[in-house]
Amino acid sequence: MNKWWLGASLVLGLFGQAHAMTLTSKDMSEGNKLTSQLVFNSFGCQGENISPQLTWTEVPAGTKAFAVTAYDPDAPTGSGWWHWAVYNLPVAQTSLAQGAGSHADALPKGAIALKNDFGTTDFGGACPPEGHGVHRYEFTVWALPSALDLPKDASPALLGFMLRAQALGSAKLTAVYNR
Known part of the structure; x- marks a missing residue:
């Protein structure tokens, strides 16, 4: 009897396994x-x-909103560098066009862009210190169970905290840059 339950559990586990969320781009690759x-x-x-x-793709069940972040964990600041932080993207939005972050008004209705570490709400591209070596740029999409209620002047670090606490799933694409 115990062997039957073990076998049934293994089979159900294989078929019931959820697909991991994925993030792709036409403009960069892992x-x-x-x-x-x-x-x-x-x-x-x-x-x-x-x-x-x-x-x-492969959005978790129960997703009601998304967030997108771009972060350099290798920046010599002690806390990394936030290049882009957008939240409350509508659930129907499963892509962003090239340039969507170049102006806050180019984002989908309802999406909120926070000030990045360059001091703007627009996307801030890679720009590591010269001679500092290769930096990683982590682009992450986060699936959320509801829209977030953050102050519009919240920091990307606060957003990152909330995302890690509430996300149903996430997918990351990491590219590199140095100069």
Whole structure:
């Protein structure tokens, strides 16, 4: 009898396993160097500062909203560097076009962009200190059970805390850049 339950549990576990959320982009790929399109155009960097196209799939059941963040954990600040922080993207929104973060009004209705560490609500491209080595740029989409109620002047760090506390799932795409 115990063997039957064990076998049934294994079979049900295989068939009932949920697919992991995925994040893809036409503008970058996992582990590869970012192009000049996605590089900041200030602070000594000379890129185009265009936010990447992003598409996410395998959304967890119960998702009611999304957030998208771009973060450099290698920035020499003691707390990394937030390049982009957008939340309350509508549940029907499963992609962002290239340039959607280049101006806050280009985002879908209802989405809220927070000030990044460059001090703007727009996407801020890669711009590590010269000679500091390779930096990782983590683009993450977060599936949420409801829209978040944050002050509009909240920091991306507060958003990150709330996302980690409430997310139903997430998917990350990490690219690199150095100068």
